[in-house]
Amino acid sequence: MLLALIGGALIGLSASLYWSLNRRIAGISGILGGALFERAPERFRRVSFLVGLFLVGLVFARFTNRVPAPDLPLLALAGAGLLVGYGTRMSGGCTSGHGVCGLSRLSLRSLVAVLTFMVTGAITVFVVRHVLQLGVPT
Amino acid sequence: MKAWLTALACGALFGVGLCVSGMADPKNIIAFLDVSGKWSPNLLGVMLGAITIHFAWLRWLTRRDGAGSDAALPSNGKQIDRALLGGAALFGIGWGVSGYCPGPAIVALASGALGPLVFVVAMATGMVLNQGVQWMIKRSGKPSLVVR
Numbered sequence: 001m002l003l004a005l006i007g008g009a010l011i012g013l014s015a016s017l018y019w020s021l022n023r024r025i026a027g028i029s030g031i032l033g034g035a036l037f038e039r040a041p042e043r044f045r046r047v048s049f050l051v052g053l054f055l056v057g058l059v060f061a062r063f064t065n066r067v068p069a070p071d072l073p074l075l076a077l078a079g080a081g082l083l084v085g086y087g088t089r090m091s092g093g094c095t096s097g098h099g100v101c102g103l104s105r106l107s108l109r110s111l112v113a114v115l116t117f118m119v120t121g122a123i124t125v126f127v128v129r130h131v132l133q134l135g136v137p138t
Numbered sequence: 139m140k141a142w143l144t145a146l147a148c149g150a151l152f153g154v155g156l157c158v159s160g161m162a163d164p165k166n167i168i169a170f171l172d173v174s175g176k177w178s179p180n181l182l183g184v185m186l187g188a189i190t191i192h193f194a195w196l197r198w199l200t201r202r203d204g205a206g207s208d209a210a211l212p213s214n215g216k217q218i219d220r221a222l223l224g225g226a227a228l229f230g231i232g233w234g235v236s237g238y239c240p241g242p243a244i245v246a247l248a249s250g251a252l253g254p255l256v257f258v259v260a261m262a263t264g265m266v267l268n269q270g271v272q273w274m275i276k277r278s279g280k281p282s283l284v285v286r
Contacts, residue, residue, distance in 0.1 A: 004180040007159020008187025014151040015188065016195035021144040026152060028240040033265055041141075048142040050244055052149025053156075057248025060157045068163045068246040069253035070237050081243075081257040083232030085264025088240060089272075091225025095239040096152075098226070099185060104192035107214040113222055117230030118171070124234025125171040 015101055018049075027097020028053075029088035072135040087117075153245055159184045162245045164237025171234055 015026035022045065024031075035046035061067075070077070088094040091113050093102060098117075102110020128134050156162045161184055170181035233239055238246065238257055246254035 001180060001183050004159045004161075004183030005187040007155045007157070007161065008184035008189075009191050010155030010158060010187075011152055011184065012155075012188035012191030012195070014148045014155060015192045017151070018145070018148040019196070020199065021139065022141055022148070024145075026148065028152075028244065029265075032240055032244075032262070033269075036262060036265055037269055045141045045145045048145040049149035049152075052146040052151075053153040053241065053244045054149075054248050056150050056153030056157060057162070057245035060153075060162060060245060061249040066163075067249045067251040067253070068165075068242070069249070069251050070164045070168070072236065072253070074253065074256050077236055077253050077257045078260040080232040080236035080238070081260025082264040082267070083228045084236070084239065084243075084257075085261035085266075086268045087225045087227070087229030087232060087264070089225070089265045089268040091222045091229060094229060094241075095233075096241055100188040100192060102214075103185070104189050104196060105214055109215050109218060109222055112218050113226040116223055116226035117233060120227045120230030121171045121234035122173050124231045125168055126174055128235055129168070129172060130174060 011096070011100060012104070015096070015104070019101075025097055025101045027093050027101055029085075029094040030092070030097050033089055070135055076134070091117075152241065155184075155188070156242055156245055159187075162242050164242065164246070167233070167237040167239070167242070171237075 018024055018026040024045075026049075031046045031049050035043055035050055038046060072080075084094075088097075091098070093099075093110065093113060095114075095117075098107075098110040098113040103114065153162075160166045160180060166178065166180055169176060169178035172178075229239075236257060238254075240261065243254060243258050243261060247258050
């Protein structure tokens with residue numbers, strides 16, 4: 001739990017610096033959307049943020065030697081990816097944009113979004129893991 | 139300072155936060171959502187840590203520069219619409235199936251494994267699909283449905 005708090009604080013610091021230095025909301029779905037759909041200088045900055053995230057992933061993979069992937073068929077992962085991409089753009093944010101940044105700004109929309117995706121997420125986990133018994137964690 | 143450089147640094151710091159907190163691993167996300175199984179409160183700890191720091195930072199900026207200033211909080215929309223609820227619900231389903239939200243998926247992509255690659259490509263496809271749908275809605279002239 002201590003690591004969760006410390007890691008969370010680092011995420012909060014990242015969102016704070018990103019707001020102060022770049023005047024952008026550190027929501028990953030928004031940054032990803034910008035990297036896909038914005039034009040030149042803005043797109044390049046969004047890609048830079050993602051590259052930073054990716055580079056840390058490389059270091060993490062090298063040191064832990066562990067693949068952070070759920071034990072699921074690829075088709076299920078593809079379906080989940082489609083829903084995550086479509087849904088986060090439709091509602092304008094994900095765990096970071098609505099969760100961290102939105103709640104820190106006391107946004108009512110973000111609170112509603114967070115409660116909604118946590119409830120549907122919990123229901124989905126119940127159905128997938130306990131009813132269908134797919135990808136049951138070891 | 140160059141905007142791309144600060145963006146790169148912020149992205150890296152964000153990634154370190156995800157890795158330190160264990161949220162880069164979808165198992166830990168699913169453990170949080172699995173309320174009828176072995177529930178783990180860790181995601182709440184991450185949110186608490188992040189929101190505490192970011193909330194305090196934004197407060198400090200507002201106090202330093204005044205409420206109307208450029209550094210002050212961006213104004214929040216109030217409207218709770220179908221796009222917000224529907225989009226968040228769809229995202230939650232995908233999140234629950236995979237244990238990935240966009241940030242951890244990018245971190246996992248770096249592992250070079252096939253699963254995260256399939257997920258990220260599908261996620262980008264979903265975003266493109268939504269962009270297309272938004273474009274069509276905008277063109278058909280029903281602004282109440284437009285998300286932005």
